Amino acid sequence: xxxxxxxxxxxxxxxxxxxSDAISDILAATGxxxxxxxxxxxxxxxxxxxxxLAAAFDAVFTHRAPAALQYAPTPGVPAMREALAQRASSTxxxxxxERVLVTSGSQQGLDLVARVLLDExxxxxxxxxxYLGAVQTFGIAGARLLPVPADEDGMDTTVLAGxxxxxERCKLVYVVPHFxxxxxxxxxxxxRAHLAELAERYGFPIVEDDxxxxxxxxxxxxxxxxxxxxxxxxxxxxxxxxxxxLRVAGLVAPQPLLAELVRAKQTAxxxxxxxxxxxxxxxxxxxxxxxxxxxxxxxFYRGRAGQLAALVxxxxxxxxxxPPRGGLFFWCRLTHHGLHADRLSRAALDAGVAIVPGPPxxxxxxxxxxxxxxxATLGEAxxxxxxxxxxxxxxxxxxxxxxxxxxxxxxxxxxx
Amino acid sequence: xxxxxxxxxxxxxxxxxxxSDAISDILAATGxxxxxxxxxxxxxxxxxxxxxLAAAFDAVFTHRAPAALQYAPTPGVPAMREALAQRASSTxxxxxxERVLVTSGSQQGLDLVARVLLDExxxxxxxxxxYLGAVQTFGIAGARLLPVPADEDGMDTTVLAGxxxxxERCKLVYVVPHFxxxxxxxxxxxxRAHLAELAERYGFPIVEDDxxxxxxxxxxxxxxxxxxxxxxxxxxxxxxxxxxxLRVAGLVAPQPLLAELVRAKQTAxxxxxxxxxxxxxxxxxxxxxxxxxxxxxxxFYRGRAGQLAALVxxxxxxxxxxPPRGGLFFWCRLTHHGLHADRLSRAALDAGVAIVPGPPxxxxxxxxxxxxxxxATLGEAxxxxxxxxxxxxxxxxxxxxxxxxxxxxxxxxxxx
Numbered sequence: 012x013x014x015x016x017x018x019x020x021x022x023x024x025x026x027x028x029x030x031s032d033a034i035s036d037i038l039a040a041t042g043x044x045x046x047x048x049x050x051x052x053x054x055x056x057x058x059x060x061x062x063x064l065a066a067a068f069d070a071v072f073t074h075r076a077p078a079a080l081q082y083a084p085t086p087g088v089p090a091m092r093e094a095l096a097q098r099a100s101s102t103x104x105x106x107x108x109e110r111v112l113v114t115s116g117s118q119q120g121l122d123l124v125a126r127v128l129l130d131e132x133x134x135x136x137x138x139x140x141x142y143l144g145a146v147q148t149f150g151i152a153g154a155r156l157l158p159v160p161a162d163e164d165g166m167d168t169t170v171l172a173g174x175x176x177x178x179e180r181c182k183l184v185y186v187v188p189h190f191x192x193x194x195x196x197x198x199x200x201x202x203r204a205h206l207a208e209l210a211e212r213y214g215f216p217i218v219e220d221d222x223x224x225x226x227x228x229x230x231x232x233x234x235x236x237x238x239x240x241x242x243x244x245x246x247x248x249x250x251x252x253x254x255x256x257l258r259v260a261g262l263v264a265p266q267p268l269l270a271e272l273v274r275a276k277q278t279a280x281x282x283x284x285x286x287x288x289x290x291x292x293x294x295x296x297x298x299x300x301x302x303x304x305x306x307x308x309x310x311f312y313r314g315r316a317g318q319l320a321a322l323v324x325x326x327x328x329x330x331x332x333x334p335p336r337g338g339l340f341f342w343c344r345l346t347h348h349g350l351h352a353d354r355l356s357r358a359a360l361d362a363g364v365a366i367v368p369g370p371p372x373x374x375x376x377x378x379x380x381x382x383x384x385x386x387a388t389l390g391e392a393x394x395x396x397x398x399x400x401x402x403x404x405x406x407x408x409x410x411x412x413x414x415x416x417x418x419x420x421x422x423x424x425x426x427x
Numbered sequence: 428x429x430x431x432x433x434x435x436x437x438x439x440x441x442x443x444x445x446x447s448d449a450i451s452d453i454l455a456a457t458g459x460x461x462x463x464x465x466x467x468x469x470x471x472x473x474x475x476x477x478x479x480l481a482a483a484f485d486a487v488f489t490h491r492a493p494a495a496l497q498y499a500p501t502p503g504v505p506a507m508r509e510a511l512a513q514r515a516s517s518t519x520x521x522x523x524x525e526r527v528l529v530t531s532g533s534q535q536g537l538d539l540v541a542r543v544l545l546d547e548x549x550x551x552x553x554x555x556x557x558y559l560g561a562v563q564t565f566g567i568a569g570a571r572l573l574p575v576p577a578d579e580d581g582m583d584t585t586v587l588a589g590x591x592x593x594x595e596r597c598k599l600v601y602v603v604p605h606f607x608x609x610x611x612x613x614x615x616x617x618x619r620a621h622l623a624e625l626a627e628r629y630g631f632p633i634v635e636d637d638x639x640x641x642x643x644x645x646x647x648x649x650x651x652x653x654x655x656x657x658x659x660x661x662x663x664x665x666x667x668x669x670x671x672x673l674r675v676a677g678l679v680a681p682q683p684l685l686a687e688l689v690r691a692k693q694t695a696x697x698x699x700x701x702x703x704x705x706x707x708x709x710x711x712x713x714x715x716x717x718x719x720x721x722x723x724x725x726x727f728y729r730g731r732a733g734q735l736a737a738l739v740x741x742x743x744x745x746x747x748x749x750p751p752r753g754g755l756f757f758w759c760r761l762t763h764h765g766l767h768a769d770r771l772s773r774a775a776l777d778a779g780v781a782i783v784p785g786p787p788x789x790x791x792x793x794x795x796x797x798x799x800x801x802x803a804t805l806g807e808a809x810x811x812x813x814x815x816x817x818x819x820x821x822x823x824x825x826x827x828x829x830x831x832x833x834x835x836x837x838x839x840x841x842x843x
Contacts, residue, residue: 021544021598021630021631021632021684022543022544022684022687023542023543023544023545023546023549024546025542025546026542026543026687026690026691051498053497053498056493056494056496056497057493059492059493059496059497061488061492061493061496064488064492064496065485065488065492068484068488069481069485072477072480072481072484076475076477076480076481077472077473077475077477077670078472079672080472080475080477080480080670080671080672080673081469081472081475081670081671081672082467082469082666082671082672083672114696115531115674115696115699115700116696116697116698118694118695118696118697119695119696122694122695122696126439126441126442126567127438127439127442128437128438128439129439130439130440130441133439144693144694144697147693147694148694151542151691151694182437214437215437216437250498254493254496254497255496255497255498255701256495256496256497256498256499256700256701256702257496257700257701257702258531258696258697258698258699258700258701259700268437268438271438271442274442275442275567277560277563278534278538278560278563278564278567279534279535279538279695280530280531280532280534280535280538280674280696281532281534281560281674282674283531283674284531284672284673284674284675284700284703285671285672285673285674286672286673286703287700287702287703
């Protein structure tokens with residue numbers, strides 16, 4: 012027997028809709044020795060509250076084992092649901108713990124929403140460009156993606172209103188309202204209100220995925236969509252707020268939908284890890300912890316973003332970017348004629364720095380003139396070196412563009 | 428705005444196939460004050476290696492934070508994949524870490540297998556009766572369930588061979604080969620070989636879900652199905668071996684299938700919790716830990732099963748059960764004429780003890796004459812009290828049966 016029996020044709024059709032994982036090569040390359048990465052969506056490990064988490068796990072082992080090692084109810088450990096309800100209430104509409112489902116990261120929240128709401132061919136409205144993980148999840152669920160153009164104020168709700176008025180049926184709208192991935196845009200208050208009004212009028216839920224809201228450089232955030240419409244499903248990630256490795260997050264949904272999401276969660280993985288829920292609930296239960304931690308976090312990323320903004324202005328005149336007001340990313344336009352994001356990203360890898368080209372994020376829109384740069388994980392010296400490598404990649408790529416264009420001029424047939 | 432907008436009609440069709448959660452009322456009742464539970468599938472918290480786990484988490488926080496709090500690759504933390512590969516190799520065919528995917532419990536392994544392999548209407552073969560979580564997961568995936576009768580030697584593979592020879596198309600076969608839930612049966616070596624031969628002949632994969640294999644009272648287990656056919660997907664739970672609350676498990680699959688399972692995992696929840704993986708890998712990396720721990724575990728459950736066997740023999744003559752050779756459950760037949768498992772279970776709840784009636788586990792078969800009793804979580808005094816309450820429930824139920832039968836005799840129409 013071998014380890015690779017013939018399994019052709021046994022894979023389900025839905026898996027063929029997952030799409031190519033366009034950036035997995037780049038992310039794989041970030042593990043190479045010496046590679047500097049501006050590619051991932053990772054928060055900086057320097058921001059993790061290691062000592063506070065270690066103390067929380069220690070307290071749980073001392074006082075709550077073995078309950079923290081046993082099975083727990085599918086909706087979540089009560090203290091964790093309560094902690095998420097309090098966090099949700101302080102940043103949006105007031106909710107009780109009964110409205111909360113603990114999930115294994117917000118990606119699972121997204122997946123559960125797709126399972127519960129989407130039948131084959133249902134239409135999902137989302138920004139163009141959009142978060143790749145959402146595009147893949149909705150794709151595997153068999154949804155039809157209806158991209159709506161977005162600008163520096165987020166999704167253009169006037170375009171959406173026009174589509175709906177023209178008879179488009181929408182099963183859900185997906186938004187990343189603060190510091191959008193990849194664009195960094197913040198959905199304005201006026202557009203939030205307009206979107207909520209459309210949700211009420213046409214009866215669709217809004218899936219609000221807001222992992223970067225806590226990373227506002229000025230500490231300010233707009234209230235959750237759920238203050239504007241009760242048709243909101245809030246995904247509450249803690250990956251950028253605390254750390255990603257615990258896979259403890261939550262969602263808040265209106266009650267009839269929450270019950271269905273709990274049923275879907277039960278078949279998906281029974282429950283999220285009990286121990287992590289006890290520990291995070293313990294940590295968030297300390298009223299002094301989060302405000303101080305968030306202040307440090309915001310200061311940290313404000314500093315990093317400022318460093319990258321200065322370096323781009325000084326050394327990368329062929330990149331145009333509005334520095335973001337929060338989050339982890341610069342979404343940069345390539346101003347040099349003929350420069351293609353895919354080719355530049357490959358040249359950058361060769362020069363020892365990983366960045367993500369625009370096309371994978373884009374649905375209908377042309378992403379070939381944009382790249383996404385993360386400023387989160389590189390310290391000042393590495394960030395400086397990474398930018399230096401980008402100039403090397405740019406020089407090589409434009410030289411080869413020039414040579415190709417010269418070649419194409421010299422070999423062009425003179426047929427006029 | 429209220430918390431319950433009208434969401435009628437927006438839930439996907441697949442959710443309507445999840446079936447009723449027949450035992451959720453019973454499991455909810457196990458939380459009532461004073462209730463003694465023989466109902467759940469929980470391991471005993473007394474068996475959890477609390478001190479060893481606390482030390483492992485402490486070591487990870489000391490030496491591996493912040494990596495253990497950061498995102499990790501979707502297939503798993505390398506050390507955890509390696510630990511699972513070693514565990515798999517010591518109980519089945521030799522496998523490398525590249526064949527392992529870390530999952531958030533074995534329930535997620537089951538769900539990923541269903542997502543990757545099952546299209547609407549595909550046929551899944553499984554024992555009748557079968558594990559409820561599997562029935563629900565395959566149901567939501569839209570599979571057609573093809574139950575095959577099982578006896579004390581597990582699935583009757585001769586019946587399966589007949590179905591396949593008659594033209595049944597089977598997309599996968601699901602088995603719980605050691606100490607089956609609920610029946611406690613062990614699939615014999617001869618039937619394993621027969622099943623493997625059928626998998627090779629008809630080209631279907633076998634999904635081997637083996638959470639109770641480490642709980643053999645005599646420490647013996649049969650080798651994994653993967654020693655017989657490389658068409659095996661092994662689900663490797665640690666919930667009964669270490670504890671359920673970490674949600675760190677794994678699966679071993681042939682390579683082309685593993686890559687698809689990794690893609691499905693990525694959209695499902697990106698990855699399993701990094702910290703738990705580091706800690707479990709640390710614990711399993713200590714070569715002295717697992718053998719000693721398993722010995723204690725087997726001795727513990729052997730003792731508990733023996734206590735229940737003695738109590739059933741002494742006090743519950745209306746229950747017939749072959750004491751199991753491992754696992755957590757007695758599958759008991761009701762020998763008293765007219766006694767129905769659903770009614771007895773309700774009467775038991777009223778008397779303060781939770782048990783699970785047979786029907787929810789059964790697909791085609793009649794489960795109304797069986798109940799499942801767990802001996803795992805109750806200490807000797809509680810077990811004795813629980814059995815006492817079962818006699819109370821039995822007395823009440825048979826009295827009411829007698830009264831009903833007397834009533835039906837006295838009110839029977841005298842039509843000739």
